[in-house]
Amino acid sequence: MQLLNNKKAYKNQAKILIAVDCIIFGFDSEELKLLLFKRKVAPLKGSWSLIGAFVDENLSLNNAAKQVVSNLTGLNNIFLEELQTYSDVDRDPGERVISVAHYSLIRINDFDLDSVEKYDARWFKIDEIPELIIDHKQMVDDAILKIRKKARYQPIGFELLPEKFTIPHLQILYECIYQKKLDDRNFRKKILSFNILTKTDEKDKSGSKKGAFLYKFNKEKFTSFISKGYNFEL
Amino acid sequence: MQLLNNKKAYKNQAKILIAVDCIIFGFDSEELKLLLFKRKVAPLKGSWSLIGAFVDENLSLNNAAKQVVSNLTGLNNIFLEELQTYSDVDRDPGERVISVAHYSLIRINDFDLDSVEKYDARWFKIDEIPELIIDHKQMVDDAILKIRKKARYQPIGFELLPEKFTIPHLQILYECIYQKKLDDRNFRKKILSFNILTKTDEKDKSGSKKGAFLYKFNKEKFTSFISKGYNFEL
DNA sequence: ACAAAAGTGTTGTGGCTACACCCATGT
DNA sequence: ACATGGGTGTAGCCACAACACTTTTGT
Numbered sequence: 001m002q003l004l005n006n007k008k009a010y011k012n013q014a015k016i017l018i019a020v021d022c023i024i025f026g027f028d029s030e031e032l033k034l035l036l037f038k039r040k041v042a043p044l045k046g047s048w049s050l051i052g053a054f055v056d057e058n059l060s061l062n063n064a065a066k067q068v069v070s071n072l073t074g075l076n077n078i079f080l081e082e083l084q085t086y087s088d089v090d091r092d093p094g095e096r097v098i099s100v101a102h103y104s105l106i107r108i109n110d111f112d113l114d115s116v117e118k119y120d121a122r123w124f125k126i127d128e129i130p131e132l133i134i135d136h137k138q139m140v141d142d143a144i145l146k147i148r149k150k151a152r153y154q155p156i157g158f159e160l161l162p163e164k165f166t167i168p169h170l171q172i173l174y175e176c177i178y179q180k181k182l183d184d185r186n187f188r189k190k191i192l193s194f195n196i197l198t199k200t201d202e203k204d205k206s207g208s209k210k211g212a213f214l215y216k217f218n219k220e221k222f223t224s225f226i227s228k229g230y231n232f233e234l
Numbered sequence: 235m236q237l238l239n240n241k242k243a244y245k246n247q248a249k250i251l252i253a254v255d256c257i258i259f260g261f262d263s264e265e266l267k268l269l270l271f272k273r274k275v276a277p278l279k280g281s282w283s284l285i286g287a288f289v290d291e292n293l294s295l296n297n298a299a300k301q302v303v304s305n306l307t308g309l310n311n312i313f314l315e316e317l318q319t320y321s322d323v324d325r326d327p328g329e330r331v332i333s334v335a336h337y338s339l340i341r342i343n344d345f346d347l348d349s350v351e352k353y354d355a356r357w358f359k360i361d362e363i364p365e366l367i368i369d370h371k372q373m374v375d376d377a378i379l380k381i382r383k384k385a386r387y388q389p390i391g392f393e394l395l396p397e398k399f400t401i402p403h404l405q406i407l408y409e410c411i412y413q414k415k416l417d418d419r420n421f422r423k424k425i426l427s428f429n430i431l432t433k434t435d436e437k438d439k440s441g442s443k444k445g446a447f448l449y450k451f452n453k454e455k456f457t458s459f460i461s462k463g464y465n466f467e468l
Numbered sequence: 469a470c471a472a473a474a475g476t477g478t479t480g481t482g483g484c485t486a487c488a489c490c491c492a493t494g495t
Numbered sequence: 496a497c498a499t500g501g502g503t504g505t506a507g508c509c510a511c512a513a514c515a516c517t518t519t520t521g522t
Contacts, residue, residue, distance in 0.1 A: 009277060009328025013288040015249035018332060043243060054247040057330060061321040084316055085334055087295040094243025096291060098252060100319055168474075185476070186512070208473035210519040231465060233511090402501075419503070420485070427483095442500035443493040467484090 017097045020065040021052035021136065023083065023143040024073075026108035026123060027160040029169055032176035033108065034140065035072075037121035039133060043094045049133040050140070051121070052099065065102040072119055073111040079159035080104040083143055086135050093134075103143040105159035126176075151177045152233060154226050155196055158217050166204050166212035167191065194230070196221045251331045254299040255286035255370065257317065257377040258307075260342035260357060261394040263403055266410035267342065268374065269306075271355035273367060277328045283367040284374070285355070286333065299336040306353055307345040313393035314338040317377055320369050327368075337377040339393035360410075385411045386467060388460050389430055392451050400438050400446035401425065428464065430455045 024035040039049045051072055055064045062082065070076055083101040091097070108123065124130065129140060150156055156177070157170050171187045191197065198218045203211035258269040273283045285306055289298045296316065304310055317335040325331070342357065358364065363374060384390055391399075391407050405421045425431065432452045437445035 009326075010251060010288065010331070013251055014291045016252050016289065016291065017244060017247055018250050018252070054244065055250065055321075057248045057250065058323055060323060061319055061332065082318055085295055085319065087289075089292055089294060092243075097244070098295065166474090183513075184474085185514085188475080189477095190511090205520090208519090209521045210472080210474050212474055231467075233465075400501090417486075418501085419487085422502080423504095424484090439493085443495080444491070444499080444501050445493075446501055 017095060018055040018061075019052050019097050019099045020055060020061055020068060021050040021086075021099050021101050021139060022065055022068050022080075023050060023101060023103040023140055024069060025103065025105050025126075025143075025147065025160065027105075027173055027176070028108045028123075030172065032126050032173070033123040034126055034129060035121055036124055036130070036132070037119050040120070044133045047133045048130045050101075050136045051119070054097075055100075061100050062102070065100075065104075069104050069106075072121065073106065075106060075111055078104050078106050083139065083146060086139065088135070091135055099135075099139075101139045101143065103146065105147075105156070107160065107162055109162070127179075148177055153231060155194070155217075155222060155232075158222065164200060164202065164204075164214040164216055166207065166214055167197075168207065168212055169204075170215075190232070194221075194225065196225055251329060252289040252295070253286050253331050253333045254289060254295055254302060255284040255320075255333050255335050255373060256299055256302050256314075257284060257335060257337040257374055258303060259337065259339050259360075259377075259381065259394065261339075261407055261410070262342045262357075264406065266360050266407070267357040268360055268363060269355055270358055270364070270366070271306075271353050274354070278367045281367045282364045284335075284370045285353070288331075289334075295334050296336070299334075299338075303338055303340075306355065307340065309340060309345055312338055312340050317373065317380060320373065322369070325369055333369075333373075335373045335377065337380065339381075339390070341394065341396055343396075361413075382411055387465060389428070389451075389456060389466075392456065398434060398436065398438075398448040398450055400441065400448055401431075402441065402446055404449075424466070428455075428459065430459055 026033045026035060035051070036048045037051050039045055039047050051068055053064060053068045055061060059067065062080070065080055065082075066078070069078055069080060080102055081104075083103050085098060085100050087098040089096060091099075126140075126144060129137065131137070132140065147156065151174065157165075157173050160173060161169065167188050168184075170191065171182055171184065174187070175182055196218050197215040200214045200216060202214045204214050205211035260267045260269060269285070270282045271285050273279055273281050285302055287298060287302045289295060293301065296314070299314055300310075300312070303312055303314060314336055315338075317337050319332060319334050321332040323330060325333075360374075360378060363371065365371070366374065381390065385408065390411070391404050394407060395403065401422050402418075404425065405416060405418065408421070409416055430452050431449040434448045434450060436448045438448050439445035
């Protein structure tokens with residue numbers, strides 16, 4: 001397939017700076033949150049922004065984004081997907097940069113806040129996002145719409161919840177994503193009808209005196225659901 | 235917002251070649267088709283490929299893609315959306331190129347084949363796609379999945395059909411996208427229940443002796459449907 | 469004993485699927 | 496008169512929405 005040894009086959013074509021910016025969602029059993037950090041380089045130093053990086057010549061965009069998240073959090077096998085590109089010619093006041101936004105879902109307690117503080121990062125509730133640089137607010141809005149849409153057709157809790165979780169927790173997650181209250185009975189009925197959950201005999205008593213049974217995701221059924229898709233409207 | 239006059243704020247960062255590749259779908263009242271063309275530049279000259287171009291320093295990706303389609307077809311207000319990026323380091327045998335695929339839906343008869351022949355282009359039925367260069371086959375497959383998914387939640391015929399069209403034509407379009415036969419009565423019932431169509435009193439007799447009534451899209455209702463989304467499973 | 473959250477069933481309704489025949493017209 | 500595609504109606508079924516009370520247990 002390598003037709004030319006000369007790796008400069010396309011002369012006189014403009015090259016452009018490419019960055020990845022990561023919208024990192026986390027969930028702490030009560031709120032859906034977003035990881036933001038104080039920008040450390042000019043221009044716009046000191047403002048809140050998404051975390052990002054320029055893309056190296058020898059990394060795919062996906063790997064570049066994974067590296068960004070991994071450097072920040074120490075986490076390695078995270079869920080990460082491309083959102084879309086942002087390419088307005090004047091979007092970056094410094095110089096022309098095309099950014100490819102990626103969004104990621106992580107368990108908020110899976111990594112220590114040390115590394116986060118080192119980066120001057122903070123979790124924000126998604127309805128309390130501060131002003132962000134350039135078009136990062138747009139990226140965040142687009143990402144929220146994206147996960148809301150995604151949640152409707154595919155199980156999405158997997159990456160945001162701990163290995164074992166209760167149905168009420170899962171419901172709170174969906175309520176955060178949809179930003180509306182769901183009916184307990186109907187939620188439980190529907191989510192159980194998919195057979196993607198396995199009940200354990202442990203209980204989580206942190207939320208109530210009675211305690212709620214802990215469930216796990218059933219990975220096999222789960223992955224077949226992801227490829228087939230379904231309709232989860234409540 | 236312009237913090238620096240110096241437009242080289244980010245020194246020592248690698249710049250990369252960016253291309254857009256366009257998956258152009260057309261519909262000729264019977265078949266869903268894809269516009270492909272014979273590549274005119276090395277490497278891989280003479281193979282079938284999508285149409286694309288390197289992105290200029292002063293164009294957004296979306297505008298670059300629009301320009302590609304416009305140069306080829308002469309059409310200007312076409313539907314065009316970003317699909318996703320393709321960024322494997324070695325994907326292009328010539329040199330590293332990151333490609334941002336865009337897909338477009340056009341009325342197949344809205345432009346003259348002259349300009350198409352000038353470009354050595356041809357329409358292919360989507361189930362008869364020849365071998366394509368690099369990862370273009372992947373892009374096409376991804377684009378087909380995308381419109382199939384999209385068709386399920388948003389009205390999609392608008393850009394592919396002429397201003398006036400019959401319900402049987404619209405049905406054929408959906409059958410092409412879903413690649414399965416749909417029930418006439420249920421299709422008609424459901425599509426009419428959305429109230430996005432306006433019946434005219436003209437008939438199209440090209441398809442039968444009796445003739446089928448022509449409909450138009452009702453743009454207002456249509457756009458509100460696009461933003462809200464719906465579920466169109468048949 | 470009581471507060472606080474977990475858990476459980478039923479009923480009505482609306483939308484979907486599946487299915488077969490008449491209509492209008494050109495030849 | 497007949498062939499061709501256009502157009503219409505219904506009945507059974509299933510999934511969803513709406514809704515209130517009992518259970519468990521820590522304090």
